[in-house]
Amino acid sequence: MRLYVNSILKQDSDLGIERQKFYVAYSGGVDSHVLLHCCASITQLKDKLTAVYIHHGLQAEAEFWAKHCEKTARELGIEFLTLRVNAKATPGESPEEAARNARYAALKSLIKTNDALLLAQHREDQLETVLLQLFRGSGLRGLSGMPERIVFGAGVMLRPFLDTPKQAISDYADAHQLSWVEDPSNQSNDYDRNFLRNAVVPLLKQRWSAIDKTVARSAKHCADAQVLVDEVADELFDAVFNPVDKTLCISRLSEHRSHPQQLIIRHWFRHRGLKMPSQAKVERILSQVVAAAGHRDPILSGQGYSIRRYRDKLYCLTMSGTDLHLPEGRQAGKPDESQSSPQIIIWPGQSSIKIGQDRVLSYVLSSKGICREQWQHAKVEIKFRRGGEKICLPGRDGHHSLKNLFQEAGIPPWERDVMPLIYLNDTLAAVGDLWISAAFYSEKTQGCISLVLQS
Structure with missing residues (x-):
């Protein structure tokens, strides 16, 4: 089994052992225990290994499993980490999907540049994945199954056992007298993957004993074809x-x-x-x-x-898009009838301010824009459209309604009501990072500020 791990690590672009850290997703089950044991036996890896247990908080046994995993890791002389996640399913999510998404999100936060995450999924896991995708009507990408290597976080995710039969893993565990935990939920056929594993795959193997190997080969063919499709899609998309x-x-x-x-x-x-x-x-x-x-x-x-x-x-x-990032109480394309006056956000002294959930309005030093001295001595407020606002622009005669300017610039209707209007001493000075009023516009080397709206 050690040869399987070495093989994929040597194929990696950094020759595996040159990576900074290796995190092993360790559930305490037989597959991840064998992977951890194999990695711990490789001298070049051992000092870079960390076993990571994801605590989903879904079963009472999880605390015992966490302690078992920590004890095993310590006995192997490997660092250990427990990550607790919220695996509660959101509307439209299955319990399995919710747990997987929470698990991967937590693991992704660990992986820095030049780090690797190792998962213990094997050839029968690949078989189950391809069958599930087939039954869901997936295309080439789904039928490609799980990749052996993929970019993950700032590093890479590796599946060293993906071409390894389940029996080889079980034999290794028995030969080394490993001790692992069994998740009782694995016996419940309420979950699709468990139903396949417990009821369908054993029946299929009675007829086609090498089905895990042949389906894995088909998945590889699909993955190869998907590469060509992606090349065409890239060209069309661009x-x-x-x-x-x-x-x-x-x-x-x-x-x-x-x-x-x-x-x-x-x-x-x-x-x-x-x-x-x-x-x-x-x-x-x-x-x-x-x-x-x-x-x-x-x-x-x-x-x-x-x-x-x-x-x-x-x-x-x-x-996280603009249309859903309205000031509290506002709806896109509609005036705020719940308030007698527009919502006002006071802009204190810092260079940036958060508006909405993840939109940030900031200013940077510039050679043209709003006079910095004028900005520093003014009461700066952010408001939003109520209708009828006008502004006089540098180099253009007269006052222009924001409605006409938005139309002229091709700003979609749903973005207009969430566009921040910046007032200096109660006078409209700028419209987001689009326009600056002629009354406040100046050109001075490093004596001005320009606005930047990010979302």
Whole structure:
């Protein structure tokens, strides 16, 4: 078994042993115990190893398992760490998915540049994964199963046992008289993976004894094909994508037929870090939003996102997106009827201020912008649109309504009501990081400030 670990580490770009730290996801079960034992037997790795137990808080036995894992790690002379996570499922999440997402999020926070996370998933785990994806109607990416090596956090995730049969792991554990814990929930067929493992796979193996090996080979073929698809998708996507606002150009997208359009939409979701939409959802995006008449504003909502169009752009607005980051009590495109006056945020002396959940407005020194001295001696407040605001811009005659300026600049309607308006001594001085009033605009070497809005 040591040879399996050495093999994948030597294939790694940094020859494995040159990495700073190796974290082993250690549940206390037989698979992760064998992986930990194998790694501990490699002299070059041992001093860089840390065993990590994820405490999901879902079972009473978890405390005992944590203590068992710590005791085992100490006996092997390996550092140990327990991470407690909230594995409670959110709406739309299965218990298995919630636990996996919480586990991976916690592990990802550990992995720094040049670190590696080692998982003990083996060939029968790969078989189960591919079968589950098949039954869910997945495409090539899902049928590719789990990768042996993948970027994870700032480092890499490795699965040294992915081409190792389960029996070899069990034989190693018996030969070295290892002691491990058994999760009683593994016997419950209420979970899809357990049902496959306990009831379906044993039956399949009676007929096709090498099914784990042959399915793993098919997964590799799918993964190879997916690489080629990704190369095509990259080329198509780059010609349609606008990296500034992360939108798709509708006219360019519409030049393609249905299948390339679907490929681009899925690539877009992956680029945004979103869960892959179903085939039906992709078709609705294309038929109900992309194909809608230009004057219409259809909204298609999904799990934590909404798809909208404005002019020639297709937007994917997420839970951390601008449309959902309104000041408290505000709704996009609607005045705040619950308050007699606009919400006001006082901007104290610091260079940045948080507005909404994760939007930050800051200022930096600049050779042109608002006069720094004028800014420092003024009462600075942030307000939001109530309607009818006007501003006089440098180099342009007259006063301009914000409504007309937004339309002229192509600012989507849902972004307008959340655009911060900066007032100096009760006078409108700037509109986000878009425009500065002529009354406050100045050009002085390092004597000015410019505004930056980040989300």
